[in-house]
Amino acid sequence: MSRRLAAFIALAAVIAAGLAVHRLLPDSVASDVAGDALYAVAAYTGLVLLLPRAPRPVLAAAAAVWCVAVELLQLTGLPIALAERMPVAALVLGSGFGARDLVVYVLAVASALGVDGGVWQRIRRRPRSG
Numbered sequence: 001m002s003r004r005l006a007a008f009i010a011l012a013a014v015i016a017a018g019l020a021v022h023r024l025l026p027d028s029v030a031s032d033v034a035g036d037a038l039y040a041v042a043a044y045t046g047l048v049l050l051l052p053r054a055p056r057p058v059l060a061a062a063a064a065v066w067c068v069a070v071e072l073l074q075l076t077g078l079p080i081a082l083a084e085r086m087p088v089a090a091l092v093l094g095s096g097f098g099a100r101d102l103v104v105y106v107l108a109v110a111s112a113l114g115v116d117g118g119v120w121q122r123i124r125r126r127p128r129s130g
Helices: 003-024 030-050 056-076 080-085 090-091 099-125
Strands: none
Touching: 003 030, 003 099, 030 056, 030 099, 056 080, 056 090, 056 099, 080 090
């Protein structure tokens, strides 16, 4: 299995999980943290999908920077204004700044980096049939 295909499958699963958290769970600290973590993992996995040959630490840094930038953008009120016109924007840009979110993003991206490294090593070691 190629890294790009693995990333595509993982991204689809992460997006599905994120939408399930958003739609099915009541608003709480736990669902907020879960949603933030899934958002960060989706950012990392999306970058793997787009740039499968890029070094994992570079992808992790880019995903973390993206997440932090989006969170800081929430301080401007722009995401709320966009979400009023196009509600789906709230799923990508959020709605309100939370310092805790910054910590969750960094930890989730670090976790995704670790999982990616471990999974990719297993995929590369697996003998190919044929």
